[in-house]
Structure formats: structure tokens, C-alpha cells
Amino acid sequence: MSEILKSLPTILELCIDPKDVNISKSELAFSLGYSDQNIPDHVAEVIDQSMELIHQNVMPSGGIVMLHDKNITTENDRIVIDDIYLMSEKIISKYLRDSDTVAILVATIGDKLEHIVKQKMDHNEFLTGYVIDRAASELVEKTVQIVEDRLHQITAEKKISITNRYSPGYCGWNVKDQHKLFSLLPEDFCGISLTESSLMIPIKSISAIIGIGDKVRKEDYACKLCEIDFCYKKQAYMK
Amino acid sequence: MKDLLNQISICIERGKVSAQSPHPADMKGLAGAIELTEEALNNQIPAKAILENGLLKGMQAVGEKFRDGRIFIPEVLISAKAMNSAMELLKPYFISGEIKLKGKVILGTVTGDLHDIGKNILRMVLEGGGWQVIDLGVNVNADKFINSIKEHNAKIIGFSALLTTTMQNMEPMVKSIKEIFDDVVIVVGGAPLNKEFANKINADAYFPAPQGMLDYIDNLVNNSNQSYE
Numbered sequence: 001m002s003e004i005l006k007s008l009p010t011i012l013e014l015c016i017d018p019k020d021v022n023i024s025k026s027e028l029a030f031s032l033g034y035s036d037q038n039i040p041d042h043v044a045e046v047i048d049q050s051m052e053l054i055h056q057n058v059m060p061s062g063g064i065v066m067l068h069d070k071n072i073t074t075e076n077d078r079i080v081i082d083d084i085y086l087m088s089e090k091i092i093s094k095y096l097r098d099s100d101t102v103a104i105l106v107a108t109i110g111d112k113l114e115h116i117v118k119q120k121m122d123h124n125e126f127l128t129g130y131v132i133d134r135a136a137s138e139l140v141e142k143t144v145q146i147v148e149d150r151l152h153q154i155t156a157e158k159k160i161s162i163t164n165r166y167s168p169g170y171c172g173w174n175v176k177d178q179h180k181l182f183s184l185l186p187e188d189f190c191g192i193s194l195t196e197s198s199l200m201i202p203i204k205s206i207s208a209i210i211g212i213g214d215k216v217r218k219e220d221y222a223c224k225l226c227e228i229d230f231c232y233k234k235q236a237y238m239k
Numbered sequence: 240m241k242d243l244l245n246q247i248s249i250c251i252e253r254g255k256v257s258a259q260s261p262h263p264a265d266m267k268g269l270a271g272a273i274e275l276t277e278e279a280l281n282n283q284i285p286a287k288a289i290l291e292n293g294l295l296k297g298m299q300a301v302g303e304k305f306r307d308g309r310i311f312i313p314e315v316l317i318s319a320k321a322m323n324s325a326m327e328l329l330k331p332y333f334i335s336g337e338i339k340l341k342g343k344v345i346l347g348t349v350t351g352d353l354h355d356i357g358k359n360i361l362r363m364v365l366e367g368g369g370w371q372v373i374d375l376g377v378n379v380n381a382d383k384f385i386n387s388i389k390e391h392n393a394k395i396i397g398f399s400a401l402l403t404t405t406m407q408n409m410e411p412m413v414k415s416i417k418e419i420f421d422d423v424v425i426v427v428g429g430a431p432l433n434k435e436f437a438n439k440i441n442a443d444a445y446f447p448a449p450q451g452m453l454d455y456i457d458n459l460v461n462n463s464n465q466s467y468e
Binding site: 118131174 | 350
């Protein structure tokens, strides 16, 4: 197994074509709470008018850092990477426990859309700002999915499995661990940096960890693993 | 008079800003909230009646629909825009003191957090609900809130946060503010928060959606002798 792991790339920065990161009008309407049938004409028009602006200003990038050169162990409910202790919540650590190694993923759509949203809000165009912000959130999810799919493709070629993707701030994983996670990445990896309060800049960015190995598997849906009912992701899932 | 105020209320509820607004399609070409408010003022209908029985009544209907899950945030924003456009016409009456807003609310995203979408939507909803909002922006610390409370003599504060790290900053901020102003009501909100967290940090209330805060502070005004102006 260790030979297979060693054959995996260590750092991978992906070139993502903005054309591959797109959202349809229906998807955007759905994320706002509507179906094609019940969307108010005004909201539909704002979506129509915003689509070009949204897609012209997505600057996706993403990357993977595989930590097979590091010693990965578990201690109580924590994952230990060399001397870095991650996660004190067992919700996630129990699913990563059997990993032979882990990969850290990051993805962003850049900061152009976030600036446009701010401009719209500053000019009292709240609806347009809100619609673009929702689109940006969906697009960064699509970007990180592209990164995850790439990891899946690489590991599948070696006939090894991966776990679900887990991010600081979700499933009880304290977002403060973001600093520990970023300490394992090259500086400004994919143009993403962290504030003192663990906020990623650009704001529409995602970081995550994924377990890799023979004995791990992907669960059907990550939210069903988590008991935190007030999480907005889980609430969306429950709908 | 009643018919005109009802029409204003419907324009707010449906988000019909003016005659030029093409939406909603079934009201195309009809007078909107702006024209009808002008007509009401020209007909000597008291500004107080226009505000309470026209504009705020419309927003109340919007709030009820949102609470029932019959409409979503975009429609609330559309209605709030119609409301705010009509409110511009009532400005002279606010300045003269003939009518009053319900009170003042100070809003801000707390220290360390730069997310402002939720806070901006809340601002729009509260303004549409007849409140004066003092928006301190993002990354706002306790001192800035305290200075603003002193400056505006405000009694209601709203904290917003979108991160589990920055929501922790709320606890010392609540403590600092309550030490100085024990009568100030602090409402918290943001995706990672819940009621238990609000109780733990000694905040007065938590709401997952803007309408909840509007209903809560409306009740404060209606059910106490305290002035929130």
C-alpha cells in the first residue's frame, strides 16, 4: 500500500476552465427556493440579467495536497498529522480513522463576484446582490466538486478509495482548525489566504480533508452522519 | 380612503414600486406604491394612516407569507424595495414629527467576520418594517457598538456572524455592552448560531430569519412602555 501511496502526486494545482463551472437558471432558481414553475417573473428576470455577469466573473482554481509523506495516526477522537492534532469531534474523525493517508483540497472562484455583490448592495440593488451571492455559493461548491472528482479519478486509477469530503466549520469540526489545515499547504495555495478568525479570502472558497486508503469508503450523503440539526446544509438536505 | 390604502398595501405586498415597473406582470401599467402614496398625500390622507394602514400593512402580509413558507427572501426584498421607495415620500412627515419610525436598531457583523449579505437583508427587512437602522458594517467590535449606542441612544442591537470562530466573539461583546447598558436588547443571528448558543452567551434572542427579528422587536414596542426611538 505504501508504494501505491508514494506513487500519488504530492501537490496538484488544477487548471479549471471557467466554462466548466457554471450554473443553470433552474439551478439558481432552486437555490433561491423556487422551481421553474413557481418563480416570480421579477426574480426570473433578475436571474436572466445576472447570468452573463456571473459567468464572466468566475475565476475558479483549486488544488490538492496529499500528505502521504506524513505520519497519520489517530488519538482518541483526533486525527494526528505528524504533530498536528485535528478535530476533537468524533463525527468526522471516526470516518477518517481508517485512512492510510489524507488529502487536503481547496477551491475558490476568486473575488470578482464578491466585489460585484458588494457594489450591488451598496447601490441598494439588494435582489441582484442576493441572487449573485447565491450563485457564487453554488459555483464554489461546483468548483470543489471538480477538485474532488480529480482526486477520485487519481485514486481510482490506483484502485484505492476515498472518504467523503469534510470541511472545518461543519459536522462539529471547529473552524479554528482551518489554521492547522492551512499550515499543511504551500503559502497562498491557489490564491487563498486565511484571516486571524479563520475566514478564507476570497470569501467564496472551500477547504476540506479527504481520507484515502483501502479500508475507507464514501458514505451516501455526508449530512446524514452529523447530528447537528441546526446546520443550514443539513436543513437544506432535510428538505 | 380605505380603498386607496388597500391598493398601497397590495403594491407593497406584490412588490409593485411604480407605474413604470414591469412587475408583477398582472399589474403592468397600473399605478405603483409611489404613485398611490403620492395620490394619498394629495388627497390629504394623514401620513400616519398611509404608513400604518397602507405601507406597513403590506409588509405585514409579506412577513406572514414568508413565515408560512409561501414566499422566499427574493420576494421579501422586492416588497421591501417598494416599501422603501414609498417611504421616501413620507420623509418630510418624519422630519416634522407628524409620524415616527418604530425605533432605532443598530446592526453589525461582529469582530473578525466580513460576511454581510445576511446583515444587509436584515437591514432591508427592518427598514421595510418601519425601523431606523444604523448599519455599522462588518468586523465591528464592542467599542464601536458602544459608541453607536451612546450616539444614537439606541436600545436594540443586532449581531451577525457566519463563522463558528467569529460567533464566539459575540459572548465578550454581549458582556461588554450589557455591563454598560443593561436595558439594551441584543439579538443574534447567522447560519452557525442557534437558540441554545444565544442563551449561553446571554443574548436576548436568536432568530434564523430576518422576519423573526422584526416580529420580536415589533412586539417589544407594542408590549412595553419603553421608548425605542
